């Protein structure tokens with residue numbers, strides 16, 4: 459499972475830990491000869507930084523993006539691009555006393571349960587610092603996105619709910635309500651002095667997305683955006699359009715009716731049947747309160763003893779101002795991917811190089827699927843050996859080939875060729891059992 463790799467029209471592998479040497483990203487499928495937007499990348503990374511943001515951590519990193527490879531004289535060379543950002547303001551000693559202790563609300567316990575080893579310094583790779591690499595990578599997508607633009611508004615922070623005002627002045631919290639902004643800022647300061655934290659709800663409106671993006675059934679635009687957004691630490695939920703409120707409506711209220719001018723409403727948030735409608739894409743996501751708090755809490759250590767914990771490191775009181783550039787970055791990656799795919803299937807500007815790139819990606823997917831199949835085959839082999847069941851099951855194979863023949867015919871593929879491929883796969887699987 460390549461879970462640090464984002465499979466897209468350019469492959470992205472992010473790496474690094476919060477208190478390790480550096481965080482970064484390798485982009486391995488970028489088309490050669492395009493201007494490399496280093497200034498735009500640095501600007502995007504700077505927007506994610508903590509400095510000057512209300513309720514943000516006092517860890518101040520320079521976050522200077524270094525280009526290690528793949529760029530020559532300002533242009534991409536078609537070879538892997540490695541972007542690196544050094545961690546210069548890490549204080550691993552802040553975490554020394556926490557080495558054996560699972561921090562509540564963090565991934566410490568679950569990661570340790572999985573890997574049996576855990577870089578406890580600032581949460582290691584589970585840290586929000588990992589998201590820097592995603593922001594850097596997404597800047598490369600800008601050239602694909604044309605007129606697509608993002609508008610964020612914070613709808614809730616703890617007990618404060620915002621309401622839109624015309625006189626909205628941009629602020630790092632994206633709080634759209636000038637009247638209550640000072641109260642919210644004071645609320646954050648109070649929480650910070652109490653060592654406590656708070657969550658919130660962010661609304662994202664994406665304009666300029668053309669109709670026709672997204673691919674049923676497993677690459678639906680809604681599903682891909684949801685996965686991208688939920689892959690960001692501390693985001694616990696997402697809803698599109700009227701979202702959960704749809705559960706209280708009738709069809710007559712919820713349907714987006716049309717006339718000769720187009721849609722008359724947008725209850726579905728700009729996506730229907732997994733494909734963009736050309737209306738604004740609207741979603742809201744919920745950010746949980748920052749888990750590291752300076753208030754004593756009950757937890758357990760690696761030995762299973764009950765212990766008390768109080769976290770004194772540098773933390774965001776509210777993650778919202780830091781997370782908005784990350785949400786934008788993830789959406790950009792998904793949309794650019796969908797646009798690239800749409801161009802390919804519509805034949806629009808599909809060059810031989812782009813078509814070959816798609817074929818190469820499919821071949822790679824097939825190889826990975828084969829690898830996973832072999833792993834599962836090995837488990838089946840071990841189970842059969844343990845229970846004394848025979849390795850060869852003729853009836854199951856017969857059923858498999860009958861079903862493959864049927865599916866091959868439906869897909870207009872040659873059943874004989876498909877059968878030959880599966881014979882080879884089964885042969886390889888048996889070798890792993």
Ligand SMILES: Cc1cc2nc3c(=O)[nH]c(=O)nc-3n(C[C@H](O)[C@H](O)[C@H](O)COP(=O)(O)O)c2cc1C
Pocket residue numbers: 515563564565581584585586587589690691692693746748749750772773774777780781784
């Ligand atoms: C940009 C960003 C900044 C974050 N800053 C902090 C922080 O300062 N302190 C903290 O405890 N968690 C912070 N988090 C949240 C943790 O990374 C996250 O809650 C933790 O890894 C557990 O993951 P989960 O909340 O998705 O279950 C941040 C997350 C992001 C995306």
